Amino acid sequence: MHRGKGMKFVGDSRITDPSSRTKKNIPKDYSEYPGKTEAFWPDFLLKEWLVGAVFLVGYLVLTVAHPSPLERPADPSDTGYIPVPDWYFLFLYQLLKYEFASGPYNVIGAMVMPGLAFGALLLIPFLDTSKERRPSKRPLPTGFMLLALAAIIFLTWESVANHDWEKAKAYGEIKEEVAVEIDETSEGYQLYQASSCIGCHGNAFEGGLGLPLVGLELTADEIVTIAHEGRGGMPGGSYTGTDEELQKLAEYITTLQPTE
Known part of the structure; x- marks a missing residue:
């Protein structure tokens, strides 16, 4: 070898460092930025998953311990219902x-x-x-x-x-439907259809804005008094017929009993 010629090194890009194969999944070293940043995977993402899992388990436990209250089906004609x-x-x-x-x-x-x-x-x-x-x-x-x-x-x-939760619960309770045999040819039912009572108490006395009229433990005179003076959410003087018609209607209502 002549003086001054030196040595030449040839590199091949196809040759890789064997140690790089074992370091592929090691996150970047952020030690030079203490407390300011961290690797997204697995450090940050793992923390997010753990926090999300804790909240999810807590939410599931809460739903099991306190089930959601079920109410009756929505009734657009019931303007007395209090939506929340x-x-x-x-x-x-x-x-x-x-x-x-x-x-x-x-x-x-x-x-x-x-x-x-x-x-x-x-x-x-x-x-x-x-x-x-x-x-x-x-x-x-x-x-x-x-x-x-x-x-x-x-x-x-x-x-x-x-919020008046008791009043809202009373409006939203699921009420059992009561069947009743109605003689549509009777004078009492004809008076009921012609009155304003049907708008609140339903075609079959099942109730709506007003209470159901089936199986009332009231006398005819008590029903007449309520129609004149009102009770609860029902205003007084809502019946527009004569006193004689109201008496017949009240007597008819006392005969309404649920069928078994």
């Missing part, structure tokens, strides 16, 4: 009860205020571009989220506390 949205919409339901968001201002409570709130949520990533992860160093998103959370909790609590 699911729990996650109760805060909006409560918002619509306030004067500034109900009545002539209903559009404010139903569209304007929720629209501004959700629009602000969409704009937060563009309004705050800080790379900090500490809530204390991100006052805008932190303050907004705390305000939104406090408002939702307060409105939900107010909705639950101020």
Whole structure:
């Protein structure tokens, strides 16, 4: 070998480092960025799955311990029924009860205020571009989220506390249908059809806005008194016929008994 010629090294890209085969699934080393980032797989994703599994199991346990109450089928003719949205919409339901968001201002409570709130949520990533992860160093998103959370909790609590749950339960109870034999040619039934009573108590006395009239433990005179003076949600003076017709109708109602 002559002086000055040196040595030449030739590399082949087809030859791979054997050690790289065993390191394929090892995540990148983030030790130079302590506390600021981590590998998406498996570190971050595993944490997300664990948290989701805990909430899912808790939710399933809650549904088994407290089954959802079943109510009667929806009846569009029953204007006395008090509808209540699911729990996650109760805060909006409560918002619509306030004067500034109900009545002539209903559009404010139903569209304007929720629209501004959700629009602000969409704009937060563009309004705050800080790379900090500490809530204390991100006052805008932190303050907004705390305000939104406090408002939702307060409105939900107010909705639950101020709602008449007993009255709603009474309207929503599943009632057993009672069959009754009706003589449609009788004078009492003809008077019933011609009266305003049928609109609330149903064609077959099954009830609707009013109570069922089958199997009432009332005398004819007591029924006449209720028709004149009212009782509960039934207003007085609702029967427009004569006193003689009302007496015949009351006597007919006392004969209505469920068939076995």
